[in-house]
Amino acid sequence: MSTVFDCTDEDTRSAGIQAAVGAAKAGRLIVTPTDTVYGIGCNAFDAEAVTDLLAAKHRGRDMPVPVLVGSWHSIDGLVLSVSASARSLVEAFWPGSVSLVVEQAPSLAWDLGDTSGTVMLRMPLHPVAIEVLREVGPMAVSSANVSGRPPAITCDEAREQLGDSVSVYLDGGRAPKGEPSTIVDVTGPSPRVLREGAVTTAEVAEVLDVDPASLVN
Numbered sequence: 191m192s193t194v195f196d197c198t199d200e201d202t203r204s205a206g207i208q209a210a211v212g213a214a215k216a217g218r219l220i221v222t223p224t225d226t227v228y229g230i231g232c233n234a235f236d237a238e239a240v241t242d243l244l245a246a247k248h249r250g251r252d253m254p255v256p257v258l259v260g261s262w263h264s265i266d267g268l269v270l271s272v273s274a275s276a277r278s279l280v281e282a283f284w285p286g287s288v289s290l291v292v293e294q295a296p297s298l299a300w301d302l303g304d305t306s307g308t309v310m311l312r313m314p315l316h317p318v319a320i321e322v323l324r325e326v327g328p329m330a331v332s333s334a335n336v337s338g339r340p341p342a343i344t345c346d347e348a349r350e351q352l353g354d355s356v357s358v359y360l361d362g363g364r365a366p367k368g369e370p371s372t373i374v375d376v377t378g379p380s381p382r383v384l385r386e387g388a389v390t391t392a393e394v395a396e397v398l399d400v401d402p403a404s405l406v407n
Contacts, residue, residue, distance in 0.1 A: 194345065194359040197223070197318050206360050207318065211325040213357040219243055221334045221348045222322055223362030224258070225315040226287050226371050226388055227341035228348045230356060231258065231322075231331035237301040240330050244303065246355035249337040254303030255330040256289060256310035260323030265311060268328065270295055275398055276376045282397040285315040287367060287388035291375040302330055308377055318362050333370065343368040374405075381405060 195206025210220040214232055217239045221230050230246060232239035234257050243255060259265065262284055265272060270293040272280075279288055289312040294305070302309065314320065323329055333341035334348035342348035345361035372389040375382045381398060383391045383405045395402040 192349070192354050192356055192359055194349070194361055197360050197362045203318070206358070207321050207325075210322050210358045210360055214239075214322070214326045214329065218357040219246060219355060220322070220358045220360065221342075221345065221352065221356050222319045222331075222360045223316055223345070223365055224319045224331075225285075225365070226367050226369060227343050227365050228334035228345060229258070229314075229319070229331040230334040230348070230352060231329040233326060234302065234328040234330040235300045240300075240302055242355070243330060243332065246352055247332060247335070247337050249332075251303040253337070254305045254309075255332050256312065257302070257328050258319065258323055258331040259311060259313050259328050260320050262313065264313075264328060265290075265292075268295055268298065268309065268311065269293065273376055275381045278397055279374060279376070279381075279394070280313075283389060284313040285320065286313070287315070287371045288312065288394070289371040289373045291373060291377055291384065293377050300330075310373065312371055316362065316366075318360055322360075341370060382407075 197203040217236050291310050294309040335341050336351045343365040367388045370387040372387040373384040391402050
């Protein structure tokens with residue numbers, strides 16, 4: 191059975207975060223609010239839990255799971271090398287609504303799906319998510335919905351879709367932005383916007399000091 195904690199109430203928030211951290215460390219799935227949409231997550235280094243996450247979303251390994259981190263500095267241990275573009279985007283938009291596709295460090299012992307040596311990283315701007323991440327470490331987190339259905343922007347929407355496949359639900363109210371993050375691929379010779387979301391391509395281009403058109407070609 192799943193347990194739901196109201197994280198808008200100080201009396202239940204700390205208990206909820208503690209329960210979510212314990213569940214994630216034990217290999218179970220949790221749902222947490224983020225600044226974009228609700229996310230379903232697990233310990234990124236627990237391959238069995240990642241498999242359960244994909245199954246809960248009815249999603250195959252061909253759509254690997256992104257990773258959320260709790261601090262800027264986490265990227266240095268997860269990435270083969272941090273380019274100047276990646277560093278600029280991290281400094282401008284983390285914590286926030288930009289996800290970076292980077293080449294992962296080859297030494298990482300995780301299995302997020304068929305990643306082809308890359309990983310999508312983001313640091314969310316949400317206090318509940320940050321508290322969980324800082325206790326658990328990097329977490330494999332995808333939008334809290336069944337594949338093909340709209341992302342959940344409330345805890346109830348996530349529960350309706352994912353049910354008892356999730357051990358702990360953290361209810362932080364309606365997701366502030368209600369739309370997914372913007373995805374920027376920084377693995378190639380020049381950055382590319384793969385999906386425009388809560389941050390516009392023009393905003394990304396301004397930070398990188400490039401023509402917005404160059405990011406979508």
